Amino acid sequence: MGYNIAIDGPAGAGKSTIAKKIAAKLNFIYVDTGAMYRAMALYMLRNQVDPADAEQISAVCGDADITIRYENGEQVVLLNGENVNGLIRTEEVGNMASSSSVNGDVRKKLVELQQKLACTADVVMDGRDIGTCVLPDADVKVYLTASTAVRARRRYEELCARGEECNLKQIEADIQERDHRDMTRELSPLRQAEDAVLVDSSDMTIDEVVDTIVSMCRK
Numbered sequence: 001m002g003y004n005i006a007i008d009g010p011a012g013a014g015k016s017t018i019a020k021k022i023a024a025k026l027n028f029i030y031v032d033t034g035a036m037y038r039a040m041a042l043y044m045l046r047n048q049v050d051p052a053d054a055e056q057i058s059a060v061c062g063d064a065d066i067t068i069r070y071e072n073g074e075q076v077v078l079l080n081g082e083n084v085n086g087l088i089r090t091e092e093v094g095n096m097a098s099s100s101s102v103n104g105d106v107r108k109k110l111v112e113l114q115q116k117l118a119c120t121a122d123v124v125m126d127g128r129d130i131g132t133c134v135l136p137d138a139d140v141k142v143y144l145t146a147s148t149a150v151r152a153r154r155r156y157e158e159l160c161a162r163g164e165e166c167n168l169k170q171i172e173a174d175i176q177e178r179d180h181r182d183m184t185r186e187l188s189p190l191r192q193a194e195d196a197v198l199v200d201s202s203d204m205t206i207d208e209v210v211d212t213i214v215s216m217c218r219k
């Protein structure tokens with residue numbers, strides 16, 4: 001078993017930015033579980049699956065082979081052998097991922113892959129259910145959050161920087177809808193594990209958050 005750091009939290013809390021930096025500092029592998037749900041969602045979108053049709057999602061997910069590879073320290077997600085890293089960061093895919101991830105068959109398949117990765121290496125893994133379900137025995141558990149306004153602003157700036165057209169009010173509404181769905185779904189809803197440390201990054205710099213979490217690992 002490797003050393004496991006679990007970071008959960010709502011959309012836009014800064015999980016991936018923080019987790020990547022921690023991984024680089026500690027020489028751990030960064031596992032982005034959201035990217036796996038996004039790859040699965042891309043497959044659903046390509047197959048014109050209705051996000052509300054659970055049966056269809058269960059049926060289609062069996063045909064999606066999702067694997068992970070590391071290239072120059074970066075996680076590459078392969079969907080049936082195709083590198084989809086450049087296709088999964090849109091709001092459309094994110095919203096579909098939030099919908100299709102309520103499905104038990106989708107979760108089972110991806111959780112198995114995540115647990116395998118954590119067994120073989122020292123990992124910092126981020127997602128929604130890492131501390132509560134995927135790695136219940138993680139060495140360090142963090143629930144990373146920030147106010148809705150701050151998270152919407154960050155997402156907006158990230159999309160603008162990538163040249164994507166976006167609207168702050170729409171992003172804030174999407175974030176609220178996604179949080180609600182992720183927190184109220186039946187299977188592995190987003191919640192703070194009892195033994196997780198709450199970190200609110202609203203008024204913290206990236207480095208402050210990274211240092212706070214790294215200091216927990218040295219104890």
Ligand code: DC
Nearest residue numbers: 033034035037097098101127128129
């Ligand atoms: O972190 P993200 O925005 O890339 O995640 C996209 C969606 O995937 C998120 O809205 C819910 C789902 N997800 C999940 O259910 N469990 C995880 N461990 C990670 C993501």
